[in-house]
Amino acid sequence: MPAIKIAPSFLTADLGRIADEVRAVEAAGADYLHLDVMDGHFVPPISFGAIVIEAINKVTDLPLDVHLMIEHPERQLESFAEAGAGILNVHAEACDDLPAIIAQIKALGCRAGAGLNPETGIDAIEASLAEVDQVLVMGVNPGWGGQALIPETIGKLRDLRALLNQRGLRTDIEIDGGVKVHNAAECAAAGANVLVAGSVVFNDNASVEDSMRDLREALATTEAKS
Ligand code: DX5
Numbered sequence: 001m002p003a004i005k006i007a008p009s010f011l012t013a014d015l016g017r018i019a020d021e022v023r024a025v026e027a028a029g030a031d032y033l034h035l036d037v038m039d040g041h042f043v044p045p046i047s048f049g050a051i052v053i054e055a056i057n058k059v060t061d062l063p064l065d066v067h068l069m070i071e072h073p074e075r076q077l078e079s080f081a082e083a084g085a086g087i088l089n090v091h092a093e094a095c096d097d098l099p100a101i102i103a104q105i106k107a108l109g110c111r112a113g114a115g116l117n118p119e120t121g122i123d124a125i126e127a128s129l130a131e132v133d134q135v136l137v138m139g140v141n142p143g144w145g146g147q148a149l150i151p152e153t154i155g156k157l158r159d160l161r162a163l164l165n166q167r168g169l170r171t172d173i174e175i176d177g178g179v180k181v182h183n184a185a186e187c188a189a190a191g192a193n194v195l196v197a198g199s200v201v202f203n204d205n206a207s208v209e210d211s212m213r214d215l216r217e218a219l220a221t222t223e224a225k226s
């Protein structure tokens with residue numbers, strides 16, 4: 001397994017200083033920026049959209065991992081691709097025709113991700129596994145940062161990695177929600193190779209630099225074994 005990637009998410013960051021927060025995680029060795037788009041329908045809150053992502057893209061060289069927690073994502077994909085998205089993640093629950101939407105994402109020149117809520121089984125995306133670049137496994141119910149990891153997620157990561165291995169696929173598995181210093185290695189050992197890091201990186205207790213370092217150190221044991 002290649003090195004585990006860390007994708008900071010900004011829901012608990014200081015959004016009044018977003019450019020500084022972006023530069024801080026980039027300097028601290030982030031691999032992607034994870035950008036949570038919420039529409040007030042698929043999930044209750046509304047966060048931000050393509051124009052904010054376009055502004056963020058101007059202050060970073062990191063790939064933008066855009067997480068669309070929105071209904072009818074097919075209507076919005078083009079604007080997010082134009083805003084600079086590198087990876088476009090849609091939710092299986094929000095897609096009437098997931099294969100067509102994945103094809104649409106790829107035609108726009110982006111990598112395609114398929115997301116699963118905690119209640120949604122792997123079977124919802126099984127038919128598209130060969131087509132997606134990444135599966136985003138929610139570790140919490142989507143909508144808010146700072147929640148605790150739902151323990152069943154670990155088994156789901158294991159099952160998904162086993163299924164991918166069985167099919168000879170090296171698809172990325174991104175775990176999103178509830179990743180902390182104490183469970184990061186467990187998530188990686190279960191098969192996740194991209195870790196979304198929200199409140200574990202953006203919190204009132206430690207600097208972004210220290211938090212990113214703690215997370216990397218926690219992962220070092222798993223990486224040394226693989
Ligand atoms: C939740 C978002 C997550 C969230 C993660 O709906 O998709 O990306 O920001 O935050 P933490 O890491 O604090 O659970």
Ligand code: ZN
Pocket residue numbers: 009034035036067176196
């Ligand atoms: Zn997310």
